[in-house]
Amino acid sequence: MAGSPLRAAGRRLQLPLLCLLLQGATAILFAVFVRYNHETDAALWHWGNHSNADNEFYFRYPSFQDVQAMVFVGFGLLMAFLQRYGFSSVGFTFLLAAFALQWSTLVQGFFHSFHGGHIHVGIESMINADFCAAAVLISFGAILGKTGPAQLLLMALLEVVLFGVNEFVLLSLLGVKDAGGSMTIHTFGAYFGLVLSRVLYRPQLEKSKHRQGSVYHSDLFAMIGTIFLWIFWPSFNSAPTTLGDGQQRTALNTYYSLTASTLSTFALSALVGGDGRLDMVHIQNAALAGGVVVGTSAEMMLTPFGALVAGFLAGTVSTLGYKFFTPTLESKFKVQDTCGVHNLHGMPGVLGALLGVLVAGLATHEAYGDGLESVFPLVAEGQRSATSQAVYQLFGLFVTLTFASVGGGLGGLLLRLPFLGSLPDSQCYEDQIYWEVPGEHEEEAQGPLRVEERDTQA
């Protein structure tokens, strides 16, 4: 016990030092590498003979802001369903996303907009950075309540790099289409988090079971998150697509897919629920599966009917997953998935990738006309047949699953480094470990939790 005060001091400094270190490093890299792109730079923009209306900003900024709302309001509040973990859910979302935005600007920049020794940033890089942050938050959902902020930052440090590599392989090397990220964001984020959660398996997690559920008000906060994700998902999928018909079609397909996943979620939730009653967990999550499932195909000629069918299937699979598969996942596969990201992002993401395979394989010149160039440029240019594009799409899914699994495994090992001092199983899902919680002093008299316990138990 002699080392205990020192260890306590070390732990106390862990988060501050890590934040400062990471911020210092990205700042230096920004200084060396990051520059305004030609639409953001005063000299470059005015050098050409542009009309201001041509600035990409006006085509993408409204969607970008909707994506921001999804990342911070949506993910943050959706994870606030836990009764004693609202501060951490919302707060760590904030911290993780803020770091991921900077770090992925660098990583994605090296892969996608590195010219003349510099990374060029603008509205498109901002959208892509938000997408990467979304993947990190999906992984966070799998381990919610079981890891501290320093661990999460390290996870993000690794995951952002692998996200960038995977995205580069798919979009640039394989020529795979995945505008809304069924593969690159949802499948990747979910399986990264699930494998990581497997490595961090906690055999005695039932010691924290009393804090694992929601209370009435925490479910309403979570529902606010759900609604913001739902209403802005058309913007998420359409934010990076080609302009014009591409963005409009993507938004429209996503919109209809979401309505269908909502209806199937209500149907299935009542069907499998006790006494025919609805389960808030299903509504909060599975209703969103319609957005995930068209992440790849929404920019394609999916047709409104196709969007309805896709959404319906996704809501069904997702709700059944929450009811029947999540318990198995824990008992058989030792994967503890706090938010059920396997049901909302994992299975619907894979389904979305497969749907992309199908729709890409069915692409014809008649259906797309001159628009084929925008959606499938390699097919339009004759470098690939539609079938070949479909095979590439399928290959992209396997690449993603591989990167996610290996990455999640590495991430798990990283987070088990002893000096990170993970929580005892009895203290999961509890804000008081990390936050000064109002009114806790009275409660402490009854002795529910003490921070010092961490050292003795860890």
Place this chain on the structure above:
Amino acid sequence: MAGSPLRAAGRRLQLPLLCLLLQGATAILFAVFVRYNHETDAALWHWGNHSNADNEFYFRYPSFQDVQAMVFVGFGLLMAFLQRYGFSSVGFTFLLAAFALQWSTLVQGFFHSFHGGHIHVGIESMINADFCAAAVLISFGAILGKTGPAQLLLMALLEVVLFGVNEFVLLSLLGVKDAGGSMTIHTFGAYFGLVLSRVLYRPQLEKSKHRQGSVYHSDLFAMIGTIFLWIFWPSFNSAPTTLGDGQQRTALNTYYSLTASTLSTFALSALVGGDGRLDMVHIQNAALAGGVVVGTSAEMMLTPFGALVAGFLAGTVSTLGYKFFTPTLESKFKVQDTCGVHNLHGMPGVLGALLGVLVAGLATHEAYGDGLESVFPLVAEGQRSATSQAVYQLFGLFVTLTFASVGGGLGGLLLRLPFLGSLPDSQCYEDQIYWEVPGEHEEEAQGPLRVEERDTQA
């Protein structure tokens, strides 16, 4: 009692089967009829020689997203003011709106964009579908807490059709202007719901009175709904207007009208309140009446001053309605109006229609210049005088009131079908009937409510 288990099973299957049936039916109709319009279809958009900046998407999508936020966040949370009905308020809003968006795409599509055997959809049809969903949610507000989700879906099934017919009669047959829907959305939705509530009159509703109020936190959730409705109402009214000056003028008029209704609501609420204290019900609702009251006239040359006067009157009428008229409505007219939609949508909607009559009647070529063609095309083309347009506007109000009343009556009869098994009067405003509520097991020990009671009492 022999039939009770069977009836319980039947009831348990009611919502799932209805959801699946409705989703199946709309999906088939989508397959047969719904197609991308020329701005959403890859081949059609690229066939012409368009600049992407011309795509309607960029003129209307930001407003559409604001409307989505109003429908789902705004209406959903505003109705969450009840202490034990937050899950249902937010959840059934979700369910109803999701279905209404699909169903009204079909109904409105048949009336407004049916060419060559197909309904053509795009950003405008999405906005219009959201508008129809808003009307359904207004009706929901009148019967909030007193009907189950299956009943609500049936109501939506009927109401969407009548909404579409009424809108078609007004906008297409009568040439009435009603961009923000003072008539087609607010008046229609309110009186449909009120008549329906009349038919479903519950003589012993005071048995549920202890659950009819708010608690501190539920009022704050509701206030979030109010704020989102308030800030985005300029987008609601301007989303479908003509581009350019039309959208800007509409947004500006709505903005000023809302500021005035807010000031008059605070003034009147304090004036009529006990001890001069403010009433959250007034602030949550009447402050929004300024958006309703300019729904018809905001796109016209109302002038900023006119907007202030309109908003001021609407806030006043609405606050007084909550204080003095709602109790009378129940005691004298046997209309139980949970959210007071008569005060927020009914009276301000009618007032807005009359304001439209006035402002249309005052339209001159001087005031509108060449813009007259956009606002009053029939007047600009000489087919009608301004006075004649005003008379048509007034006639539109009567048509709307007729459709709404007859529709609400039919709806009430539909919802009283015996197999729908309505709630006993003692179990209104209670989430536990339809939802698995966290922490309810402890409470149940004290025996507040049991689902099985429904069968014996119904």
Place this chain on the structure above:
Amino acid sequence: MAGSPLRAAGRRLQLPLLCLLLQGATAILFAVFVRYNHETDAALWHWGNHSNADNEFYFRYPSFQDVQAMVFVGFGLLMAFLQRYGFSSVGFTFLLAAFALQWSTLVQGFFHSFHGGHIHVGIESMINADFCAAAVLISFGAILGKTGPAQLLLMALLEVVLFGVNEFVLLSLLGVKDAGGSMTIHTFGAYFGLVLSRVLYRPQLEKSKHRQGSVYHSDLFAMIGTIFLWIFWPSFNSAPTTLGDGQQRTALNTYYSLTASTLSTFALSALVGGDGRLDMVHIQNAALAGGVVVGTSAEMMLTPFGALVAGFLAGTVSTLGYKFFTPTLESKFKVQDTCGVHNLHGMPGVLGALLGVLVAGLATHEAYGDGLESVFPLVAEGQRSATSQAVYQLFGLFVTLTFASVGGGLGGLLLRLPFLGSLPDSQCYEDQIYWEVPGEHEEEAQGPLRVEERDTQA
């Protein structure tokens, strides 16, 4: 005590009469002076040969709506952190902002868009009015919980005028650049409120100390406010800048600055917190300082690296301010700053002004190219050197501090007028004084507060 009933009646009428009086006055002034501008007026817009896509509306409306969300959702909910003052925080935000929008339309209109005897309004004036409302709400934050709604309206009446004068002096007379309002909004609003709070110093405020903190749920409501401010701050700073590269650069700089202030806030909060735990007050507020600190310089060629450094410093200064300076401010300077606006708006605002001095002084023709005309027109036209522009920027800060201090002092004297009947120190931070609070009747049995006490104690 003879006058007590009369005084009670007088107090009861105070808010209604003031609302009606102010609304009547602004309505008359609107009738006389306010007109649609050439992009909002049907005749004027159609008189020219414009493309609808050129209408300013499409370049600024999405940002405007984000600003609206910040003003009403952001400020309103952020101030709802107090356990018993949520109704007042959200409600008075609503009231104050609604009045400020009207009144600042007039005041700013006289200074900036008064031609031919009329004030011309459109999307730009709407944005500017929202900015002024933001400044009023910042001042409100300093005195939150300690003043009634009538007092707040009088404060707004005065502050809007001084805001308009200060803004006119800076932007129009001195040619100072301050798009996002580090000076005109944040510094002005903060010091106006702080000086006002000094004049209203309450020596026995600890009598209300038990209501001054948050509870678990109120902190989550506040965090919703924080998130909306955070995600939309790029729109706030970029809403009024020049189009094209100007808006995109401003949004991008603000985005990165916010990520850095978030990281430094987490680092510092954990560093100075007890047991290394994070403090919600810091996260809710200091994480936003990155938006404030680039209010002046975000439209300039700050560089992404510069944005990170600025945000990092602002988050650091702000967190340390909450921890160490706020207590001193009360004990030494007798300034009671409920929301810590000195830490979020005051110091970061001044820092932002100084950063603007620096970045303006470094401006070169090489860095800005032909874009110099948009950012520093007087420098581009040769009327000023960059150094001279920097000196003007610095002078603008002093002017702002002077106007704010004198204005806050005047405001304090105004609010101390005896007939306004300020609250006793023991009844601060309490909704029941102004609102009918649900469930209060049970509590009243235990006698926590009675409104009648006001008269005896005042």
